[in-house]
Amino acid sequence: MATIGQDIAPPDLVAKVTGRAKFAEDFRAEGMVFAKLLLSPMPHARVRRVDASEALAMPGVLGILRAEEVPQVDAPREACLTDEPLYEGEPVLAIAAVDETTAADAIDRIKVDFEPLPFVLDPLESLRPNGPDARIGGNYFFRPRGSDIAEFRSHKWTDADFAAAGEGQMPMGEPRTEWSVGDLDAGFDQADLVLDETIVHQTLSHHPMEPRSCMAYWQNGKLYIHPSTQSTARTAVGIARSMDLDPDDVVLIGPYCGGGFGSKISGSPTMLIPAVMSRKIGRPVMMRINRYEETYIGRSRPGFQARVKIGFRNDGRVTALDLYIVEDGGAYGSGDFNTAGTVASLSYQPLAMRLRGVSLYTNTPPRSAQRGPGGAQIVGMLEPIIDKAARQLGIDRVAIRELNAPDNNGWLGPQQGRLTSAYVREALAMGKEIFGWEEKSRLSGQRNGTKAIGVGVGLSPFVGGSTGYDGLVVIRPDGKLYVHQGIGNLGTHSMADTARAAADVLGLPWDRVEVVWGDTSKHLPWSSNQSGSQTIHAHTRANHAAGIDARRKLQQIAALDWGGSPGDYVVGGGRVYHRSNRNQGMTFGRAARRAIQLRGKFSGYEMDDDLNAMTVASVQALAGQGLIGAAKDNYGREGSTWTFVVGFALVELDVETGQVDIKEYTAVADCGTVIHPRSLAAQIHGGGVQGFGIARSQRWVYDPQWGVAFAKRFYTARPPGILDVPLEMKWGAVGIPDPQTPVGAKGIGEPPVGAGSAAITSAIADALGGQCLCRTPLTLDVILAALEGREQPYGPLETHV
Amino acid sequence: MADVELITDAAQQGVSRRSFIKGVIAAGATASTASYLFRNSSPLAALPTAQGSVERLITLTVNGQQRRVDVLAQETLAMTLRYKLGLTGPKLGCDRAECGACTVLIDGVNRYSCSILTHTVRGQEITTIEGLESANGRLHPVQQAVVDEGGFQCAFCAPGFIMSMVATVEANPNPTREEMAHALSGNLCRCGDYNKILDSAMRAAEYARRRA
Amino acid sequence: MEFLRRAANPWNQDVWIGISWDLMWAAVIGGLAFLVLHAVIAWRTPKAESTAVAETGDPAIPDRILRHSAASRAFHWLMSVTMFVLLITAFFPLVGIRFAWVTIHWIAGIGLILTIVYHVVYATMKQDLWSMWIGAKELKEGTQEVVGFLKRSPPATSSKPGKYPIDHKLYHNTTAVITLAAIATGVLMMVRVDTPFWARNPYLLSDQMWGIVYVVHGLSGVALIATIMAHIYFAVRPEKWWITLSMINGFIGKKEYLAHHDPKRWVVTPGPGARGGGAAPPKVTGGAAQSPKAVPQDKQSDRLT
Amino acid sequence: MAVIRDMIPAFDLFQPTSIEDAIDLLDQYGDDSWVFAGGMDSFDWMKDRIKRPTAVVDLGNIPELKGITSSDDGLEIGAMTTLTEVASNSDVTSRFGLLSQAAGLVATPQIRNQGTLGGNLSQDTRCWYYRAGWPCYRAGGNICYASAPLAMNREHCIFGADRCVAVNPSDTATALIALDAKMVVHSSKGEREVDAEDYFIGPGIDITRMTVLETGDILTTIRIPGTWAGAQFYFEKVEDRKSWDFALVSVASALVVNNGRIERARIAVNGVAPYPMRLDAVEAAVTGKPQNEETAEAAGDIAIRGASPLRHNDYKLPLMKNLVRRALREQAP
Incomplete structure (x- = not known):
């Protein structure tokens, strides 16, 4: 029976429910000591002098690590320690001691003389003619392609640019990036309705449950490291590169990752600290990261200040979309806004579109991808505006999305790239059905006591997969299939679920499949990063290819032993046998032993030459242990693979307090073939919950005078709790396979977030009678001010509140 | 299903590694052989204590066993469990009584072990996630319910949630979904897997009722 | 003893946040020590014979001489009330007597400012600003007086002061400087509390500057404790009663006038409405005796060259 | 000295078994002492290394501070009674449901299982400028960061500001004021009873405290009269x-x-x-x-x-x- 489409508990679940699952901070080593960080108290400073003599003289203190001792990087990249901290909380140095309290006491006693430097928190401030820059030299990094220039420069707008913006509107000076498709003017000329809105989307921390702690030690010249990372193979390679080590000399053991959401894709710069410290002091070093530190070094989604002008025809068709985004790139610069433009183009398929953007450095913690990077922001921001147009044009809000949504011929981005598949209308139809849109949308605006009902809908596309990675499976003499996985394990279950592609190709029941993951000493194949909704797509393909390779070899062995051509043999039920005579064949265990005897390609002594070096090394290490299937995903693909999720929400908004209760939520995905229904539901709902957090509560707050963060704990940052989400949530999946991938599955990690966020911003606007407040998070103060007709608590462009 | 231990236990990596990594101290082993919170070389060891203040060497009842352990006055239970008793089930997600990943039972009541002074629970029954399984390796009904519902994603929060579920189904074996949500509201899940967690918890209550 | 209270600002920089309140006790103890010492020495010092000068004085000098006009007295007492309120609101909470003091404190501070503005205007318009000038001669006389006091011998009677003796002038000027420092810093500090006048802005000055402001305010505050202790002490000393009384009813007697003042340096002549010994204010003129130009009432020049 | 907000610095822990012993200890250590009830507020201060008491007096072993008893026509609640017990006790729910509701809404089940009524009433403000360890008025400095022109003060006060604009965070405080409760405070000077509304003090009175409790004081009992029972x-x-x-x-x-x-x-x-x-x-x-x-x-x-x-x-x-x-x-x- 095929495993794909079944609910099968992942193989790590028992370890997870018994406490045996070891996360980074759970590893121990003989002689292990502790590192603690000294963080910059200032948003931008230079270290003039460090006096650690008192700390180093303390009994139990073993050493100090300064910025000059860690692997150096070129600007504008981030090293794990710095003498020019660029945000409050950036690690400056580390201390190691025999216990944590001593290490903390030692940090306490270090005197650092910091020279404060100018800082900026809000990119719009940096764009002012005399505004401060986040770096010495500028607010963006200039490195034109094909040139030797690589330096910071200042990008400024003019006073006239600022003056030109209307009251409360975002000024639009010279952009740094611009692309357009079609004739924008003509698009607006055709429009019967044009909306022009200024929007603020908050920056928010990822806040995975597990802080990025790391333990490391050296043995026989090899680095053994236990980081908290989303990816396994890629992180190990990254560490080797950063530490200037041979990849074979890095053993990464991290079978569990307590969440990352894009913040631990290939680990973190700080994971090098225990590695370097351990080399320096000759002891295993544990660096436990606490929640404050996690907020500082743990990455964040870039906030946007944006202005959008959208033209609509009377029938609701989007004729023109003009989007200008100012992005807060944080201390080390990172950009989502281009993706945001691409996602907008895909969602609405406008007849003409322009994206302009400026992404600037600020003196705030580093940004990185966060689940649906760019996409989650833009759909949460634009969907209530689409609603506004629908309302003004008298069109059903789902219908306006159906009208503009892409199908298999859809396009996206400046190159007007093509899709492998898009079944958005099917998803909208299914969502309407499950949610009961027809009936619920009639409740819109009705009162239940002091509570106003609002219903919302959001469409969220995101990239659903990459290609070209390697699969590696071993059939051992025990007759089991061992699927080696270089991807990580952060709870999406894809390290298990993608293995099903190989299992099904070989017709093997799941109880005879072992997944090997989380430890590079176990010989893993070259893999995608565990990020960007890639893995279900990339690794069902890679494992499919490896499974096919193993199947071919089984058939060849059978033909060798029993005669005939390999094509005469079929594989299933743990055996390979002649199509016309079931008894003419052998078990997998027998085949594995034959493969070991036959050597050559059968048991890994020879292999395809298109495999990645990492896979090659793994196959070589496994050679002779069984029948080895190893192959690169060469299935090819035209266009890019995108997944779509539509979210539907019903909220109750208390008009006397501004509080919003999410009563119902339904989301439906177009993510191709469903591999693991329950895990898919978890992704759809979990992403939705993160979206609720964006729309309703999660924040990032800075004191403007000091440039110091405040929302660096859970209760101040406010991720949603179990009482902030509906008691029961529904879901669905269109289930139409993507035609350009063998299993037909598309990734699902990212798009649920935007669907959750947009459904809520849309529903809140609906409960307010169609008023789009054009800001996230929509906290009760913002809502209450609108309800009571009082001045908004924050300026229309005010950020970090 | 794969053999989890085979894959995860660092002690099985090979001879050289086995000799190097002691891994977690097995439950029941003498405590403090690897005390990472403080060592004799630490200045903390030399600190004089005032007369009348607590004795450092105490006995704790953890998962039904008496454990002798050297505990600093300012030490939290999470630190004692994780770094002195080798019980790494309770996780430190925030260390500030906000996320619930460190939840343990004290006399059957769920509390945040990151925010308990170890000295204040002398003489009380401490139960961690490691103590739920029966001696023969049978999962606790709550654990079984979670497995059957495929509960949790990254599962860093799972030990805490499960301990809260255990406390809840003991106290109220017939909760509504809403009551269950309230009972679990001291635990945070950043994967947002609340729907599945509630499904698991309701199934756990069902299993607990069935067992009773 | 710590002199300053310091703290780490939000950027973990060491900044001054004020003086140590130990200094308050230092001021109290220092003040008391001075009083006790003075009292002991004064008690052991033989009383100077009251001179017969009074009898020989100019008969034109009235029996009652106006030392402080009603306006001056009003100023003095109003100022003293505000000063007491300021000191009480500042220091009582520090010693454990708790109440909501800030509003009272700054309102009293404004009261103090108003009385001082009035005083300065009045002194400029109606009095001689130079009357509080301390010249070389006064300094010399003052030194002699202190030396004499310490030697427990009466001061040389050869040089008597004009209207204001040197110790008064010193006291006045010291207090003026301290009070002005307290006021100037106090006004700045009002920017940091809620008042109807402006929105609070603690960032008007840099941390370092604020530190200085708070230290100056604190120092002037505790200095005022000591100076006011001394002031009250002298006011209640029997030999100074005649001055204290004059701050109540305005007048001193002819005897005191002649005993303690140099009529050449404080010229007193009966006014037009004077009925010898009557209650009407005498005409007081200032300036050197050789140029007795008429000056408005209470305006006098005590300046000597 | 560098800032680190982790790991509690060393202190001596005392676990007296009577109120008298506890008070003796507080008097002995004075300002270096710290009263530890449920610890839900204390841990933050100590882990953040902002408050560094040398002697922590844990009230958890004093039996007379725990439990709910009927008195006259009202109730007496020991200050160390957990919020869970206050929220679920049948005497409280049946007659003073206001208090059980308030107690039941505090934070989370785990916090209510450990946090005490006395602790909830006596906890410090959550102003994030103050809790960051900045030298504000409340911390003994001379500035309110939260009321500066650009400050982030969404959670702060609209009444009663006196230099400090922080708010009291207690949920049970209002319920007890509405029920006309009395707070019983013990110190070496004896016992005194304070009206619930007078138990809390504003920054005008003392900017460094939230309640009348001074060093050496222990809130021992909360007395609820029958006046408002069943209202x-x-x-x-x-x-x-x-x-x-x-x-x-x-x-x-x-x-x-x-x-x-x-x-x-x-x-x-x-x-x-x-x-x-x-x-x-x-x-x-x-x-x-x-x-x-x-x-x-x-x-x-x-x-x-x-x-x-x-x-x-x-x-x-x-x-x-x-x-x-x-x-x-x-x-x-």
């Missing part, structure tokens, strides 16, 4: 998240209504001032009035008279107004 109660806490959050504004009211007329009323709000605020003017205005929308409307308007919002907390005016109205309406929404 018409209303409690609501408005927060950003439904668990682990502090009230932006909370309201507690007790009304005795006869024939549709409000005979007696007590109402208190929190989250709006540095102390929980009893609304005397509202009580006076509604007493004798019919319990209807008109009375509620008027009460809401009276409640927010004199409020002066900061830059980001103007919303607390309508929020407080609306909550006071709700608290006086017959049918809670």
